[in-house]
Amino acid sequence: MPRTFAGSPVRDLLALTSRPEVISFAGGLPAPELFDVDGLRAAFDQAVSARSLQYAPTEGDVDLRGLVADRLTRRGLPTAVEDLLVTSGSQQALTLVVTALLEPGAVVAVEEPTYLAALQCFQLAGARVVPVAGDEHGLDPAALADVIARERPELLYLVPTFANPTGRTLSAARRAEIAALADRHGLWVVEDDPYGELRYRGEPVPSLASMSDRVLYAGSFSKVGAPGLRLGWLRAPESIMRTLVIVKQAADLHTSTVDQAAAAVYLKANDLDEHIRGLCAAYRERRDAMIGALPSTVPAGTRWSDPDGGMFVWVSLPGGVDTSSLITAALARDVAFVPGAPFYATTPDRSTLRLSFTTNTVDEIAEGMRRLGTVLR
């Protein structure tokens, strides 16, 4: 008998939205019309060679690691080539960390709600997941201290900047407190940061990894470049890098040599910061369009997050409604969202839902929110 795992909510949700007439706020997809298709095609053209078609070292392409290390260093997180392991997307980084660090039955602390594929990953590893309370400034350090004292977690997982699903950002002061707790208690922390460069207002907050050697930092090309390449990276302390490389080798030997070479060529030939400024300009308008439409979309008493960046707005409806019961009606009106329950490790708040504002244009957002309003109000 195969082992039994809970269904796959992301997968089921992506299936929901495949009809072209549906305006989907469900998937966390970057806008495909903003991909630099020509730049990436040129990069592949230059990158394909006998060398890039061959097996390669597990750690990843040295050129790519150097370019990523330079970017992280410029953003305030001093990083050397040897600190980085290239992964098949940051999703794989998470799976590798779990395999490298957790025995079955280990305790993992998470902010709540949190990224649902992370929860799935912990479940597959046989870990016990314990939620930590937070608010609009992110995870609450006092609540984390309680969980540490009570549950002795091995690992804390969080998306501190423009979180999935809430869009919230952990304040700098709280980051310092969490880093100090990690150091004091020997807690490993995974800082999952796929969205950090997609900031539409305000000033950058220092990364958790810059505050403690107990923090493993996962980054990704998926939101600032293109997700189809499945390219991410993990910045990890020397003490566990060797184990991570062994686990990565057993997982898939190494990440696609061609995709790594193409990304390295692309980063050398193009100004990624300029490309990201273009993304931010477009996504800022979309964010504003969605936030602006919310008051006329939702019933009185609804609360929503007001993200400074990223891809998501998190909505809490009044009156004890279960948002999963509204999905069928929404799809009948050709609009989609994600019910909030799967983002909770334990007891879900079923009156929540997640809306993504990056995939659709401002006009599509206006029309989609109009349709959504007919369901929610």
Add this chain to the structure above:
Amino acid sequence: MPRTFAGSPVRDLLALTSRPEVISFAGGLPAPELFDVDGLRAAFDQAVSARSLQYAPTEGDVDLRGLVADRLTRRGLPTAVEDLLVTSGSQQALTLVVTALLEPGAVVAVEEPTYLAALQCFQLAGARVVPVAGDEHGLDPAALADVIARERPELLYLVPTFANPTGRTLSAARRAEIAALADRHGLWVVEDDPYGELRYRGEPVPSLASMSDRVLYAGSFSKVGAPGLRLGWLRAPESIMRTLVIVKQAADLHTSTVDQAAAAVYLKANDLDEHIRGLCAAYRERRDAMIGALPSTVPAGTRWSDPDGGMFVWVSLPGGVDTSSLITAALARDVAFVPGAPFYATTPDRSTLRLSFTTNTVDEIAEGMRRLGTVLR
């Protein structure tokens, strides 16, 4: 503390051979000068698009799965699109199967010696590995029946065609017996088949998967196309496909969309069978050069396998020598091989070594074997 795993023999061995003056028979690398670089570059040029840069379904590209299904069907293994999961190389297929099917402490039976990265994968999953005896015709079904009765394994792993490291092929009669044992005892079997199309003489043997629904078949683009794309596929029964897809999603969401699209374009635009005929012609000469050089390379009393295909010759030296003690001397003479011990699950035969004949030209093989002779004789 990170979990503790044994070192990574493949990785250490690849590091040994990176000096350009070394003629390496160590790595299982395809010949890079035989890659169809122009054909693959053209395929990427056509494949890069907004669609292929986006997230995609976990199961894999429908076009690619259809093309692979057709190839398998033509080779005598009737396969539909829904039977296939695209993986990041067949190494990942193995890791997914292990996660989907095995609880920690489960028993895995393997032919001995066997692919060392498979052993590593079972170890990471906390499985107990039990070897099954074999001979020049592959795994012995009677020995497997004994192991089933004594150890109740959940899974049997084997490379039935041109095995790594021995080059041996399991006979058709034994395949039928093993398939019957799998059916009778509810044993899962992984048929790892990266080399099956690289046949230099004799007739194809039917795949194990064509004989039993308990067999999961792992194939790869790495040896017939190029390994840098990290493209493999797993053919699995419907009863476990859903679980495998959930595990794959947690592992890396999906395999590179760009690489999948490029492979699909390549398979449509080119005659892969014709390309494989070219590979076989070159590798046949290299195999013959190595086998022809062996009598003057090794001491009297040495035995070696005489493979009909694949990449490897397996050598057993006389006189109780430990081949790992010869590595330093070999590298001093600018030649490399893999000592046999890491290919054993339990008690190694340390007098064995593996030679790969695919990476070097006939002239390089002649010179490399001359150098090796000064170490071994």
